[in-house]
Amino acid sequence: MLGTCPDTAFVVIKMLQFSANPSQDHLDKAMYIMRYLIGTQDYHMVYDGRINEGLIAHTDLDWASNPIKHRSTTGFFASLASSIVCWQSHLQKTVVLSSTEAEYMAMLDTC
Amino acid sequence: MKQPEGFTARGQGSKVMCLLCALYGLKQATLQWWRELKAFMKTMGFHQASSDARVFIYKHPDRRLVITLVYVDDGLFLGADKALVDSKKCACLEHWECHDTGDVTDFLGMKINKTASHITIDQKAYLKTVLERFDMHNAKITPTPIPSGYVPQENKGAVNPV
Numbered sequence: 001m002l003g004t005c006p007d008t009a010f011v012v013i014k015m016l017q018f019s020a021n022p023s024q025d026h027l028d029k030a031m032y033i034m035r036y037l038i039g040t041q042d043y044h045m046v047y048d049g050r051i052n053e054g055l056i057a058h059t060d061l062d063w064a065s066n067p068i069k070h071r072s073t074t075g076f077f078a079s080l081a082s083s084i085v086c087w088q089s090h091l092q093k094t095v096v097l098s099s100t101e102a103e104y105m106a107m108l109d110t111c
Numbered sequence: 112m113k114q115p116e117g118f119t120a121r122g123q124g125s126k127v128m129c130l131l132c133a134l135y136g137l138k139q140a141t142l143q144w145w146r147e148l149k150a151f152m153k154t155m156g157f158h159q160a161s162s163d164a165r166v167f168i169y170k171h172p173d174r175r176l177v178i179t180l181v182y183v184d185d186g187l188f189l190g191a192d193k194a195l196v197d198s199k200k201c202a203c204l205e206h207w208e209c210h211d212t213g214d215v216t217d218f219l220g221m222k223i224n225k226t227a228s229h230i231t232i233d234q235k236a237y238l239k240t241v242l243e244r245f246d247m248h249n250a251k252i253t254p255t256p257i258p259s260g261y262v263p264q265e266n267k268g269a270v271n272p273v
Contacts, residue, residue: 003219003220003221003232003234004221004232004233004234005234007256008256010256011256011257014257014263015263017263018263018265018266020270021265021266021268021270022266023264023266023268025263025264026263026266029257029258029261029263031245031247031250032253032256032257032258033256033257034241034242034245034247034250035247035250035251035252035253036252036253036254036255036256037238038238038242038247038248038250038252039252039253039254041235041238042235043233044231044232044233044235045231045232045233046229046230046231047229047230047231047232048228048229049228049229049230050228067262068265
């Protein structure tokens with residue numbers, strides 16, 4: 001469902017990080033995501049060609065979100081024609097020393 | 112490739128075979144198909160996008176574009192000039208045994224609807240099949256993708272055998 005549901009990108013990636021050895025709790029949360037998708041199944045991506053804003057990209061991060069690996073999570077999306085065309089949420093490759101450092105790494109991931 | 116079981120040449124068991132023709136279902140088939148596709152796209156004048164390997168772009172001398180998206184054996188031809196797009200598509204249809212489904216309404220399980228002013232994409236049909244597989248179509252809906260403040264914990268137990 002990642003193809004058209006950028007709102008679940010973060011949690012899906014989060015749960016995937018435990019896919020090598022999932023516990024019952026992780027499976028329950030996967031079901032929780034499914035139940036969220038039921039509620040939002042009528043949502044869809046709408047691309048309006050008349051809106052001529054050009055390519056706009058946004059980026060943010062969740063600092064030290066992974067207490068096990070001590071890494072931050074980058075999230076970004078790029079929008080075109082009033083809707084999102086590209087998005088990603090992933091764990092950063094390196095351990096950062098400050099949130100500023102994490103911010104520019106997130107920016108680099110977006111570019 | 113390794114010699115198949117029961118067909119090992121006597122006394123030459125350690126040798127490997129040279130694959131002359133990739134067969135459907137072989138481990139090597141995917142790579143062979145990909146090489147074949149890439150070579151064909153190159154002869155048609157397309158070049159592969161560096162950011163996404165599945166995207167091929169054809170640049171006509173007068174700056175008209177045809178963008179092709181390939182997912183294993185599904186392809187999508189896009190472009191502003193319909194005649195140019197059709198000519199590229201026909202070349203593909205002639206080269207391979209495949210069929211043209213006309214204007215796109217469905218791609219990789221995504222439903223694509225076009226109206227006069229906008230295009231919408233949804234995966235409702237796919238979601239339905241998944242929900243049925245897990246017998247969840249009557250499940251209670253949740254307001255958020257994950258409970259707020261939830262921090263997943265590592266599974267300390269042994270890996271479950273499948």
